[in-house]
Amino acid sequence: MDLNQLRCFVSVADELHFGRAAQKLGLLPASLSRHIRLLEESLGTRLMARTTRSVSLTEDGLVFLEGAREILTKTEALQQRFHTSRQARADVLRIGAIDSAAAGLVPMLLHDFRQQCPDVSTQLSEDKTIRLIPKLLSGSLDLAFIRAPDIVDPKLKTMFLFHETAVVAMSENHRLASRASVRIEDLADEPLIVPERRSRPHSHDLTMKLFIEAGLQARVAQLAEEKQTIVNLVAAEIGLAIVPQWTSRLAVSGVRYIALDMGGTAAMNKLPLSVAWLKGVRDPGRDRILAMLQDKLAHYAELA
Incomplete structure (x- = not known):
């Protein structure tokens, strides 16, 4: 039993005439008769009494008609619901x-x-x-x-x-805050605020890699997860942070963003930005x- 068979049955029940029902559905009468026969075989009962002149519903047919209408009504409502949802999402x-x-x-x-x-x-x-x-x-x-x-x-x-540019976020009171740019060597022994690697592996690895390539060990003073939190900790003078340049658009008072001179190191390629879709x-x-x-x-x- 399938929905197409149900639609054929309901149409014949409405018209009580195979020819008119077939025309309404855009089917040949023989094809319509086949759908009804397959439906009856799947149910194991006669739904219609047919003669050369008339069509009528059996007792089982009358009972089945009520359930078939209910199924088709619910199916059409569900289809319309998702069609409407798709239309809304498309915009x-x-x-x-x-x-x-x-x-x-x-x-x-x-x-x-x-x-x-x-x-x-x-x-x-x-x-x-x-x-x-x-x-x-x-x-x-x-x-x-x-x-x-x-x-x-x-x-x-x-x-x-592309790869995003990295800058150093520091308090405006920091000794390096007046510089136009800094190198990693300038940040030796400075306390750093570093993103947690679990949630931000690229940003975490950027800081670690820059210090390793400079022959230094990063002094991690604080781990944080959100960029806004990191910048606020910088404002509170907890430490410095190496962040994407666009982070400078976060309006936090007391923070300066200084260009980072990486000297062409491989770590420059640690902030790749991609777009993804299904x-x-x-x-x-x-x-x-x-x-x-x-x-x-x-x-x-x-x-x-």
């Missing part, structure tokens, strides 16, 4: 972003995107990569700006964008913003 592009991208790249991108596509609304969700990826996989996000892990889920497609899902709005992102990528990279 809203759900974007996820790590904090530095949410502060830097995404506002510029959305400004440009709305000028080109004013008919598409956007919804922004800021979170860590380890939380954004499951949201992509579940379908609750359409695309996300992340630090791509070494092994990416095969259901996702990623596109590398494979095999058609989304015109997502594809439009990805195309625009590729077109303007060189401009955005200059500001990173």
Whole structure:
């Protein structure tokens, strides 16, 4: 028994005529008769009494008709509910972003995107990569700006964008705060506020790698998870922090952001930013913003 058989049965019950019911459904009478026969065989009972001149429902047919109508009504309501939901989602592009991208790249991108596509609304969700990826996989996000892990889920497609510039956040009262730039050697023995590796492996490894390459050992004074917390700890003079340049857009009084002279070290490539989305899902709005992102990528990279 399937929904198509139920629709055929209800149509014949309404018309009490195979020819008219077949025409209503766009079927040949023979095909309609076959659907009814298969339905009766699956139920093990006769639902209709047919002669060359008339069609009538049996007692079982009358009972079955009530249940069939109820099933079809609920099915159509469910289909309409999801159709409406898909239509609503099609007009809203759900974007996820790590904090530095949410502060830097995404506002510029959305400004440009709305000028080109004013008919598409956007919804922004800021979170860590380890939380954004499951949201992509579940379908609750359409695309996300992340630090791509070494092994990416095969259901996702990623596109590398650029490496973000690192700067040093320090209290405006720090002895180095008047400098235009600093080197890692200038930060020897300075207390550092470092992101927890579990939640921010790229940012954590950047700090560790920079000191290792300089032949120094990082002096970790405090671990913290959120960028806002890290910057607030810097303002409280707990220590310094190496952060993405776009973090400087966080308005925290008493904090200066000093350029970091890395001297061309390999660690410069420790803050990669990528965009990711679910494979095999058609989304015109997502594809439009990805195309625009590729077109303007060189401009955005200059500001990173």
